[in-house]
Amino acid sequence: MSARMRIPAWTPPPPVVAAPWATSPQDAVQAHFDTVWRTAMQGLPFVNDALQVRALRFERIDGDWLGGLVTPWCVQLMLLPGGGTLWADVSAGTRSAVALPVGMLPFIADSSDGTLQAFQYFPLVNSVSGLPDMASAEAVVLDALCTALTEPEPPESPPKAAVDRGRREFMRLSRGR
16 A cells, blocks of 8 residues: 555635625626626537526525526526625535525535625526527526525325225125124
């Protein structure tokens, strides 16, 4: 056995300590991803030219900011810090379990050098190529936001199982005893 220590294939960077947003970060999200679209993503084979960059419905949930994002390359929910209980400073590329009314959702942490600094996202579709237009992409985001913010219905109690009295009981009843 070798005396060398194993070196991990990937070590996450230290977490970015994010400053909370006092007001909605929706415009900053829109501006950031507009810049990414213009400078880095146009012409790539996996983008859907029927889609545009649009940040949707950012609102405070438990003190932090939850909203949606449509871009020509992704459709996702986004979480940004607001000083509340949902946000946790975690390393970019790692997952963070976020407790929403629907249940725990695994958001992926990311960071940027721009005004966003740190954010977390929850992808809603594998590939945007299946979305025919902007209205469809926005509907996916709005439906996901509605679902994430709705508590699930409690499960119905199963019907009581019939008591299996067994073959002997059946035979007794059939003989009239």
